[in-house]
Amino acid sequence: xxxxxxxxxxxxxxxxxxxxxxxxxxxxxxxxxxxxxxxxxxxxxxxxxxxxxxxxxxxxxxxxxxxxxxxxxxxxxxxxxxxxxxxxxxxxxxxxxxxxxxxxxxxxxxxxxxxxxxxxxxxxxxxxxxxxxxxxxxxxxxxxxxxxxxxxxxxxxxxxxxxxxxxxxxxxxxxxxxxxxxxxxxxxxxxxxxxxxxxxxxxxxxxxxxxxxxxxxxxxxxxxxxxxxxxxxxxxxxxxxxxxxxxxxxxxxxxxxxxxxxxxxxxxxxxxxxxxxxxxxxxxxxxxxxxxxxxxxxxxxxxxxxxx
Amino acid sequence: xxxxxxxxxxxxxxxxxxxxxxxxxxxxxxxxxxxxxxxxxxxxxxxxxxxxxxxxxxxxxxxxxxxxxxxxxxxxxxxxxxxxxxxxxxxxxxxxxxxxxxxxxxxxxxxxxxxxxxxxxxxxxxxxxxxxxxxxxxxxxxxxxxxxxxxxxxxxxxxxxxxxxxxxxxxxxxxxxxxxxxxxxxxxxxxxxxxxxxxxxxxxxxxxxxxxxxxxxxxxxxxxxxxxxxxxxxxxxxx
Amino acid sequence: xxxxxxxxxxxxxxxxxxxxxxxxxxxxxxxxxxxxxxxxxxxxxxxxxxxxxxxxxxxxxxxxxxxxxxxxxxxxxxxxxxxxxxxxxxxxxxx
Numbered sequence: 001x002x003x004x005x006x007x008x009x010x011x012x013x014x015x016x017x018x019x020x021x022x023x024x025x026x027x028x029x030x031x032x033x034x035x036x037x038x039x040x041x042x043x044x045x046x047x048x049x050x051x052x053x054x055x056x057x058x059x060x061x062x063x064x065x066x067x068x069x070x071x072x073x074x075x076x077x078x079x080x081x082x083x084x085x086x087x088x089x090x091x092x093x094x095x096x097x098x099x100x101x102x103x104x105x106x107x108x109x110x111x112x113x114x115x116x117x118x119x120x121x122x123x124x125x126x127x128x129x130x131x132x133x134x135x136x137x138x139x140x141x142x143x144x145x146x147x148x149x150x151x152x153x154x155x156x157x158x159x160x161x162x163x164x165x166x167x168x169x170x171x172x173x174x175x176x177x178x179x180x181x182x183x184x185x186x187x188x189x190x191x192x193x194x195x196x197x198x199x200x201x202x203x204x205x206x207x208x209x210x211x212x213x214x215x216x217x218x219x220x221x222x223x224x225x226x227x228x229x230x231x232x233x234x235x236x237x238x239x240x241x242x243x244x245x246x247x248x249x250x251x252x253x254x255x256x257x258x259x260x261x262x263x264x265x266x267x268x269x270x271x272x273x274x275x276x277x278x279x280x281x282x283x284x285x286x287x288x289x290x291x292x293x294x295x296x297x298x299x300x301x302x303x304x305x306x307x308x
Numbered sequence: 309x310x311x312x313x314x315x316x317x318x319x320x321x322x323x324x325x326x327x328x329x330x331x332x333x334x335x336x337x338x339x340x341x342x343x344x345x346x347x348x349x350x351x352x353x354x355x356x357x358x359x360x361x362x363x364x365x366x367x368x369x370x371x372x373x374x375x376x377x378x379x380x381x382x383x384x385x386x387x388x389x390x391x392x393x394x395x396x397x398x399x400x401x402x403x404x405x406x407x408x409x410x411x412x413x414x415x416x417x418x419x420x421x422x423x424x425x426x427x428x429x430x431x432x433x434x435x436x437x438x439x440x441x442x443x444x445x446x447x448x449x450x451x452x453x454x455x456x457x458x459x460x461x462x463x464x465x466x467x468x469x470x471x472x473x474x475x476x477x478x479x480x481x482x483x484x485x486x487x488x489x490x491x492x493x494x495x496x497x498x499x500x501x502x503x504x505x506x507x508x509x510x511x512x513x514x515x516x517x518x519x520x521x522x523x524x525x526x527x528x529x530x531x532x533x534x535x536x537x538x539x540x541x542x543x544x545x546x547x
Numbered sequence: 548x549x550x551x552x553x554x555x556x557x558x559x560x561x562x563x564x565x566x567x568x569x570x571x572x573x574x575x576x577x578x579x580x581x582x583x584x585x586x587x588x589x590x591x592x593x594x595x596x597x598x599x600x601x602x603x604x605x606x607x608x609x610x611x612x613x614x615x616x617x618x619x620x621x622x623x624x625x626x627x628x629x630x631x632x633x634x635x636x637x638x639x640x641x642x
Contacts, residue, residue: 288339
């Protein structure tokens with residue numbers, strides 16, 4: 001959609017800022033062509049891009065097990081889940097595009113390491129139980145983070161999140177069910193499940209971001225109602241609901257403290273899989289270039305249905 | 309199920325199972341995200357078909373995970389490695405055209421596979437359409453895509469003859485007319501895509517119809533090793 | 548747009564017969580035929596639709612938020628367009 005160039009009169013600007021602030025305060029949604037502060041726009045693009053990137057990078061650790069899924073039922077579930085993640089990435093890139101940032105541009109930034117994705121996906125999936133732990137804990141943490149985003153002040157983001165949250169609930173349940181089958185299975189399966197929970201618990205807690213006093217973007221995002229709860233608040237909520245769920249699984253959650261040094265190292269790019277994840281994404285994109293080019297060339301030759 | 313029908317269900321089920329597995333390998337590697345979604349849809353349709361067919365014969369997981377390579381009855385075509393996107397699309401075009409025609413005949417008959425084929429043929433229509441759309445775009449796209457697509461078609465051509473050998477237990481199929489219709493349909497798509505119908509023989513010299521007899525190609529053993537290892541590592545476990 | 552960029556399409560899905568198409572989101576596709584197929588795969592994975600429209604995003608002309616007041620406010624002071632504006636004696640039915 002073409003955007004109209006607005007007058008940049010100073011009084012106009014002030015009036016627009018006031019109208020924007022009032023809309024956010026009244027819990028109204030901001031829509032793509034509304035005036036918005038540059039910083040709000042930048043913050044949204046950053047967050048939606050990071051979220052979209054997380055979905056598509058997040059396909060990798062789970063796709064790692066599609067070809068080894070131990071039953072056909074589990075294989076179908078896993079394929080559908082990884083497919084949903086590609087879909088969610090697409091919904092989110094589409095929401096980001098409403099602000100005039102193309103998906104190509106965002107992908108380029110991801111491939112160049114200039115935009116982030118959730119650090120959780122820099123951990124490897126070492127056993128089949130990891131697929132369950134990702135569903136239960138990682139998707140569980142993601143849902144805790146995401147449900148409030150359904151009421152985010154930016155309309156297209158909020159709408160994408162409504163669709164995503166609806167679809168995500170299957171993701172968490174399948175992970176929990178997978179772990180339950182393992183926990184109640186043979187001793188080797190039970191041990192596999194416990195090991196996966198031991199490894200994924202801390203990185204899942206880190207998904208809520210740094211402690212509130214160290215979180216750079218939080219305060220402004222909360223004022224703009226892009227974000228509605230603080231990192232620590234959401235983390236606490238997640239820990240509370242996970243305890244009884246672990247009991248019902250017959251598994252134990254590790255005790256101790258979050259290792260924030262590890263968090264910072266993974267964020268800096270020193271996690272176990274940072275390079276591998278980006279390299280695979282970049283390779284898929286580069287190796288697909290000739291296919292995308294071919295489709296463009298065909299459309300140019302055949303003309304029909306080609307937008308001018 | 310008569311033993312003969314079981315053999316038929318196994319052949320059709322293995323085709324769907326193995327191709328679904330190969331398409332599943334594309335997850336996270338597709339040329340564009342939209343295609344990740346599309347290929348997964350096709351893989352899921354095929355996996356669903358495989359589960360119905362194998363369940364007619366016995367326990368789906370025992371059949372998928374505990375048979376040795378020589379006991380699989382799928383076509384050699386579907387076990388071929390993905391190669392580049394053009395190679396995979398060539399495999400899709402050849403197989404989905406075959407499956408559409410075969411299931412169309414089965415659905416129109418009154419055999420044991422008629423109800424199942426009637427449901428599956430709607431899915432397969434879409435798979436064939438997907439393959440056709442991409443064959444047109446790669447064939448008539450850029451010089452590079454044309455060359456890659458043609459290479460895929462040529463490389464897989466010798467695995468196509470096997471599709472028209474009568475399959476034990478799959479009755480009521482006119483295999484000769486299936487072959488003719490397949491050739492007409494594929495040729496028409498290739499012509500519109502400015503591609504050439506490969507000219508070589510449609511079978512290798514010693515292995516005609518070999519997949520249906522349990523003779524496979526080397527990549528298939530590695531595929532099965534990967535697919536089965538976890539299930540086999542925990543005998544008797546439930547998942 | 549570089550050579551590899553696919554244009555953006557807006558997707559509208561009719562969720563069941565009897566309802567209008569509603570905007571579902573957008574996607575990229577090289578042409579209309581592929582846009583329809585991508586829309587089917589992306590926006591109707593869970594049987595959300597029975598019919599799909601795709602429209603090039605560039606073909607959408609939208610009202611400007613700057614004109615919001617002149618476009619939409621004048622309708623606000625015409626309550627006589629709404630049935631609740633009229634007082635009907637109690638007991639009168641089918642009205």
